[in-house]
């Protein structure tokens with residue numbers, strides 16, 4: 001089955017074409033245009049600016065994906081229905097303006113081409129980045145077929161969410177915990193702003209931390225000593241703010257040292273809480289997903305702590321380009337959860353949680 005995926009929930013405009021057969025999904029094209037550089041200037045995303053960028057990028061991205069996958073770009077899409085079997089689109093959570101661009105494109109194509117339309121939850125899309133063939137290469141060791149096996153624990157750590165999910169099967173999801181305030185990526189971004197680093201700051205903090213002194217700052221690990229599977233990162237931001245206020249001159253080395261302390265605190269909380277949840281349930285796979293899962297220290301700490309704690313589950317994380325927003329993950333989620341929806345009634349749901 002060949003699926004066209006469309007993702008426009010925030011500041012990335014992406015169109016992908018994937019091909020699924022049994023449990024194998026290959027990416028034929030995955031084109032991403034980002035309006036991130038515009039938002040870096042304002043230190044955050046202005047929804048109206050993001051929506052206008054989506055409108056500008058959607059058709060060029062769409063054409064490039066078709067050229068890559070099939071060697072042609074449909075000039076008159078109503079006359080030449082392409083070799084695809086279905087259309088998948090993100091319908092939430094996200095910003096309403098950007099979401100609408102993707103949804104209206106998908107609804108129009110579904111009607112014009114008479115192809116099934118599958119709405120996809122963006123956060124579940126992140127989880128499914130681990131189910132494409134490309135993610136098999138980033139596994140630690142190969143014990144089985146190479147796709148994540150159920151039951152599994154999935155950590156979704158992005159700019160807007162930090163969720164811990166227990167999945168018994170495709171579509172059988174229990175939410176174990178979520179963030180009570182800031183998400184992990186949001187904490188990186190807000191702390192980056194305090195340190196004068198560009199937005200989004202997660203990857204920059206990772207780079208600066210490499211030159212940081214590990215012993216200088218020890219920041220709090222919120223909710224780590226309690227049994228809850230929830231997360232909280234706003235206290236970390238407040239602790240960094242307090243330090244920054246006490247430092248008259250925020251020199252480069254101090255920024256590196258705070259970056260180290262911040263990353264260490266976030267990683268410690270994410271790893272320990274996820275592994276604790278996995279140990280309680282005896283899962284076969286542990287999946288990392290979302291923008292924060294691109295973090296190398298997070299990946300390495302998961303690997304070493306799983307060995308140290310003798311956790312037999314397999315660890316999965318996507319290649320870095322599939323950690324952040326992209327349409328291949330959306331199309332893949334629809335392949336494993338194929339529930340078509342009438343194009344007439346599909347609406348964006350900015351507040352969507354898991355269903």
Ligand code: KG4
Nearest residue numbers: 158159160185200202203291292295324325
């Ligand atoms: O999943 P994503 O692309 O978008 C959302 O759905 O939110 O995640 C973006 C978040 C940002 O907060 C960014 O700072 C963070 O992921 N991020 C990272 C890294 N790369 C991106 N955080 C830590 N280390 C990284 N290497």
Ligand code: ZN
Nearest residue numbers: 126158324325
């Ligand atoms: Zn995302």
